[in-house]
Amino acid sequence: MSIETRNTADWDEASHAVADAYFPHTLTPLTRDSAADIVVRAASLGPLRIARIGWGADVTVQSDHPGAFGVNIPLSGSLESVIGRDVVVSTSGLATVCPPDTSTRITRWTRSCEIIGVRIDRDDLEREMRRILARPAQRLPPQIDLTTPAGASWLRFVESLSDQLLDAPGLLHNDLVARQLFGAVTTAFVLAAVPDDGAGCVARPRIVKRVLDELHGDPTRPWTAGEMAEVAGVSVRRLQEGFRQYVGRSPSECLLDIRLERVHADLLDAQPHDTVTDVALRWGFTHTGRFAAAYRHKYGVPPSASLRGT
Template structure:
């Protein structure tokens, strides 16, 4: 007997000028899909067992352009969605939550959050009956605009957030506080100006939690930004000082002076940071068959000993320790 799948209709656009909170329950799979689609994202929901009976309990709230949905399924399910138009940040409050995005498996437990990018296929391959999720939906235009404000290099959110860092803990405390106030039907939050301001605070705090070392940069000349953009786009390229200067359209000395003035670091130091960040992500969430050497070479490290030393200095552990988890 095949397991039924439930495809929910597209959710309506998020309201930007009001705050509201509702609680829904259901023990019918079709109704579960419809309710979660309206509260969160359209999706295809599949119960793991054809005999599984849902026991949905969901507390849903809207705060300007942000939606909050605290969800318990009461049964084991899988979910497929492309999260049209918005980011989904799924925070396990209990149990374990496993998803796959761009071929990368992300396993989140309490103290972590899974980020599902907008308009990108994501499969939740494990959402069991013991797992309660706090889902935060943020419209793509709002979060992308805030990312651009904080980090002009054009980086994107990682697929997982650590909520045990000071920045991560601060963000999730703010989310919990707002969810509680919405649940108590706080009249103040129904003021459109207050709702939008608080939603903006949540978005900004999320970006700072995802990129805790980034501060608002001083304006940089075009030559510096051009090289940084190129290094972010292809960090594994065997960059030379001449390559960087050619990319900027200036001499090597002028390029180095520009980096010292506007970034406070040399171009090669910036490239090392970018490569370490990419290698770190691959070690934690990359393909299981890759070795440390494979990952080092992929991101432009031709000397594994120097890579290991730089990685340990940056992250406090060896690459092999990160690869083993």
């Protein structure tokens, strides 16, 4: 689903547009202004939906966020919310986390406030949390600091993904890309939202080897960090630390290297009808530009040169 900006002077129509893009809600304008300055853009990526919303006026919004978490990231202005018993005020650099099926009232959404709203289905996020943290899903905090390294990394990812989804809707129809992007954005979100408690040891060499064996055995699988951690039986953080300690690279860097090796071998032994794109897709690469750059960096030549045997 993709929804573009709506221009309307009618508050009921504006409210319906935001409900379609993000969550059903009850809207109360706090001024006599019309809805002429509303901004609504949204796109879905499986169980993940990203929206850009600005009312262009001071409003209050009431929602129970049925079946999904809502993460409201102000790009400007201020967002004042009451979530159960928690009072949360978020401005740029902070994000408000609205749990599913819980009464949430945004008591003041200021005129200048435009947000990126990230909606993640509850069951999918909780499943990913169990994989990523290697323990049962836990209650998320009502607010996330996006100025920490993990928070800033997730915010950059969400902003970039928002631009890609809204400007290139073709991504929405590629299941492989959708799964990889969903896994990446949820992993980054959980690592930003849940502090590292220091529990658990770094993954031991045999556990790292177990993951490497799985990656070698099925490199075309759209692996997510959570799935790798599930294979290892440790959290994503512990797995990443184990790979850094024993391999000197991250799990995703190892997977990239394995795929490049398979592509390289196939290009050198290509059939007459094979193309670079065919071979790259065969081994799990879905972005031809990034693939070509990674291949040149590893082998010193473009993949087309290997295909021609030059």
